[in-house]
Structure formats: structure tokens, C-alpha cells
Amino acid sequence: MTSQFSAYVITEPCVGVKNGICLEVCPVDCIDSTDDDDQYFVDPEVCIACEQCALVCPMDAVYLDIEVPSYFKSYINRNADFYRANKGEPMPVPIDRALTMIQAGHARAMELDIAVSVSVVDEGGRLIAFGRMDRSRPMSVDISINKAYTAASFQVPTTDLGAVSGQSWFQSLIVSSQGKIIAVAGGLPVLGEPMVVGAVGVSGGTDEQDQECARAAVAAY
Ligand code: SF4
Numbered sequence: 279m280t281s282q283f284s285a286y287v288i289t290e291p292c293v294g295v296k297n298g299i300c301l302e303v304c305p306v307d308c309i310d311s312t313d314d315d316d317q318y319f320v321d322p323e324v325c326i327a328c329e330q331c332a333l334v335c336p337m338d339a340v341y342l343d344i345e346v347p348s349y350f351k352s353y354i355n356r357n358a359d360f361y362r363a364n365k366g367e368p369m370p371v372p373i374d375r376a377l378t379m380i381q382a383g384h385a386r387a388m389e390l391d392i393a394v395s396v397s398v399v400d401e402g403g404r405l406i407a408f409g410r411m412d413r414s415r416p417m418s419v420d421i422s423i424n425k426a427y428t429a430a431s432f433q434v435p436t437t438d439l440g441a442v443s444g445q446s447w448f449q450s451l452i453v454s455s456q457g458k459i460i461a462v463a464g465g466l467p468v469l470g471e472p473m474v475v476g477a478v479g480v481s482g483g484t485d486e487q488d489q490e491c492a493r494a495a496v497a498a499y
């Protein structure tokens with residue numbers, strides 16, 4: 279699977295230093311290592327290319343993948359290989375479950391007397407299933423997809439992003455993602471065993487109503 283973002287890569291200057299400073303700033307917790315490894319690695323499937331790790335690294339060890347100097351190119355594979363070896367393959371939300379989740383979101387919306395769009399995406403933010411209720415507003419279509427995309431990319435509820443949404447790196451991400459990153463209520467990750475396997479996004483009601491419908495959808499997983 280390929281992330282929809284470019285990813286940052288940790289290279290040779292980290293070897294033997296491994297002081298973990300970058301771990302403190304990564305908003306999606308995608309930097310890891312083991313006791314047996316002498317450097318940290320970035321998970322290219324999860325990295326959202328926010329640049330925060332590169333900005334704090336005292337060794338200048340971190341590069342965007344398309345900007346890694348030729349003498350450090352092998353580290354692109356080394357970072358990816360670390361996760362291939364240490365992380366299981368995610369199993370995306372199956373289509374029958376996704377459709378059930380959409381029905382659950384719609385059912386909750388009917389109880390609330392609103393009309394919503396519900397999107398279910400895989401762990402990389404790619405659409406699995408979508409359902410738009412009659413009378414839901416046209417703009418709810420893209421917004422629900424974007425909420426799901428954001429929840430999958432950050433692996434947290436979109437409501438959790440309020441604290442960082444005003445920061446410059448987040449604003450840059452909004453621009454570079456062409457508006458697909460969105461920090462409003464209604465996006466929730468879907469937790470499998472042991473990792474995020476997708477996300478749901480709901481749009482059409484108030485923030486609270488969208489959030490409630492998203493919760494109903496996730497509960498049906
Ligand atoms: S670029 Fe951002 S998301 Fe990627 S590893 Fe660095 S801090 Fe984490």
C-alpha cells in the first residue's frame with residue numbers, strides 16, 4: 279500500500295545518536311525503533327509529511343523522500359523495511375462491514391431528523407464505500423470523504439486536531455492536500471487489531487450530530 283503523502287526519511291546522521299527528539303513532535307506517532315536498532319525510522323505509510331521531525335533534528339538526519347541526497351538513498355528502503363519487518367499488514371474494513379457502518383450512520387441521522395453523507399475509507403484514506411441520504415446537502419459528499427481521509431491519515435478523531443489546526447505546519451498540510459485535511463467533528467478512525475484499519479466521515483448535521491452519526495457507524499464495525 280502507498281501513502282497519499284510523500285514521507286520523511288531518517289538517514290545516517292541519526293545512527294548512534296538516536297536521541298528521540300523527533301518522537302516528541304510527530305503528530306501521528308510514526309517514528310519508531312527497537313533496542314536492537316541504532317537509529318529511528320519513519321513509517322512511510324503513516325507519515326503526513328508535516329516536517330516537524332526535520333525541523334527539530336539536531337543532526338540534520340531527516341529528509342523528505344524526494345529530497346534525500348543520493349548518498350543516503352538507501353535509507354528510504356531502510357525506513358520502509360523496518361516497518362515491513364515489525365508491523366503487520368493492516369486489513370482494511372471489508373465492504374460488507376463498510377456498508378453496514380454506513381447504514382448505522384444513516385439510521386442515527388434519521389433518529390436525529392437530519393440527512394447526512396457517510397464515507398468509509400481504508401487506513402490510507404482511500405474510499406471503500408459511500409452513502410448519501412436523500413435530502414443531504416451536495417457539499418456533504420466531499421466533506422464526509424475529507425473527514426474520513428483526515429481521521430485515517432492522523433489516526434485520531436478529527437475533533438482531536440483542533441489544538442493543532444492553527445499551527446503553520448497544519449495550515450501548510452491543508453494547502454498541500456488541496457483541502458482534504460479538515461479539522462472538524464465527524465471523522466473517526468476505525469480500530470482493528472492491533473492497528474487502525476480505516477476511518478469514517480460524516481457530514482450534513484451540526485458538529486455534534488455528525489460526530490454522533492460517526493460514532494454509530496464505528497460502533498457497527
Ligand atoms: S514528517 Fe511529520 S508525520 Fe512524518 S515523521 Fe516527521 S513529524 Fe512524523
Ligand code: SF4
Nearest residue numbers: 292297298299300335
Ligand atoms: S531527532 Fe534526529 S538524531 Fe534524534 S532520533 Fe530523531 S532523527 Fe535521530
